[in-house]
Amino acid sequence: MSLGSLPPEPVPSTELGAVATGVATGVGTPDMAAAVASGMLPAGKPRSTFRRGLEVFMENKLAVTGVGIFVFMLLFCFLGPLIYHTNQITVDFAHEELPPSGAHLLGTDANGFDVLGRLMVAGQISLEVGIAAAVLATVVGVLWGAVAGYIGGFVDAFMMRIVDAMLSIPTLFLALVVVSMVTPSKPVLILVIALTSWLTTSRLVRGEALSLRTRDYVQAMKVMGGGNTRAVLRHIAPNAIGTIMVNATFQVADAIALIVALSYLGLGIRPPQQDWGGMLSDGVQYVYDGYWWLIIPAGFCIVIVIAAAIFIGEGLRDAVEVRLQRR
């Protein structure tokens, strides 16, 4: 991969901090760099490590593309209907299953809905449920993992065995059992997906909490008279937050995959509402008729949104790892 005009990788860390600050603020001078290097200015403030992480992220073309795609899809789904007006409410059998044309850019489906407009409305549901479920799962996972990691001992062991037990049941199976018991609406689905997918987050956070608590620099700070609150707020939380963010991004990818799968199986979003998975399961009924526009566009949207989330997650992970290396 060519890095273009960006500086080559191996540069001493103190210089990097200065370069990053200089690039970002535009006021960096050689004097400043020298001052940082000689210890006159505080080097490695959280701000500049954040900038360094940001820089690594921006260097990752796939991650930047991922952000672009994700933002585009959000705009497409939530602002698109304001520009591209279509009827998504009343069924129109006079214009059903039309192939793509000037009037309907991606054709119409079995109910006469414009497919492009349908993609936007359906995408709103997939994205809303996916993102909300991922955020909720992250909150639950962080709390569970942090409590287990901090208390330790028997409580920790017991809490983590519960996580192990739930992890041994595939998320899809667990979600299907719960969804078959309730009438799925958007909030219910968010709750079900969140409650079945916080497990990996909690494991990760517990591990972070356990290892950060015993790190030398935290211990050293405590010896110097720092309290528990300071340890958590100034050292543990900022260092764990990178890992949490990375995990949350992957959670978004997984949650979207899960809601789409549930809807495809007919146990997610119910008609008249429809998400991308529902569009696919409807489209499949016409697969023998060669109505590709009922399958390919929805499938394409699902794949690029999930892939974008994965790319962002991987870019974030690399950025966080650079921050970890600097410590």
Next chain:
Amino acid sequence: MIRRVLQAVVVLVLVTMITYALLRMIPGNVAVAVMGPTAYRNPLAIAQFDRVYGFNKPWYYQYWLWLDHLLHGDLGYSWKLNQSVASLLSNHLPKTVFLVGASIILALIFAIPIGVLQAVRRNKAVDHFFNGFSTIFYAMPAFLLGILLILVFAIKFPIFPPEGPQGEGVAVLFTNFNALVLPIVSLTLITIALFSRYMRSSVLDNLTEDYVRTAKAKGASERRVLLRHVLRNSLIPIATLLGLLLPAVFAGALITESVFNYPGMGYLFYQSALNQDYPVLLGITVVVAVATVVGSLLADIAYAVLDPRVRYVSQ
């Protein structure tokens, strides 16, 4: 190692508790569900039903009863299909085991060389190509892949049937081999995407180890270092990985089976979810969870046996 086995036992007990809690959460009265709504007119019949099946006992006693049945191989009874869950599974489970087993073996055959190639040619065109490949198949929902395979290889070019082998018994799998191709290819592609990423990073980790430098310094050829040292050590985490990814493969199998109407355990589970046939759902959940726990336990034991460093520590 004893500690690890004990952990697995605790996890298994918790799994049964979670499953039982789900069973209790189901709305409605079992007696009414079985005998129909008219049973409400006959409270004596409901009381009789509850007495016979132990529903009048406290919940912990019911749990114990359920667990006792479980330990004796009685997974419950599907009143909807009028068949015991165990006999349903004896028909469906072998088909899933075959599908999952064949896909995992095929996936390993492809994923290991791909991962090694990617690691050795890191950041070259080959690496990027397979990275793109695995990301696409990782991001692609299993049902979409199945639909696309049907679209291309069953409808556009009718080479393979769009459905898995139908019929009772395991024998149909071998009499109708053509019908197996698409489901297996579908699950294999997804599994390759899962495995090859881990294989790549595992080989990359090992390439920077000291023993690689030592071997090279001793004059071993690139090829010998790769095959004799790096590959052997990189394969060890695959054992753990298999245990870890088993739930994901099962989930993939469920979707694949429902897309291809492949009459395995996942298809049965899906149909039961649609019909709200809870005894079947929970029976299968227990079976899958036990398989996963035992699988990851075996993987950890295999890890300790294969990796001399782990064995050294545990002694």
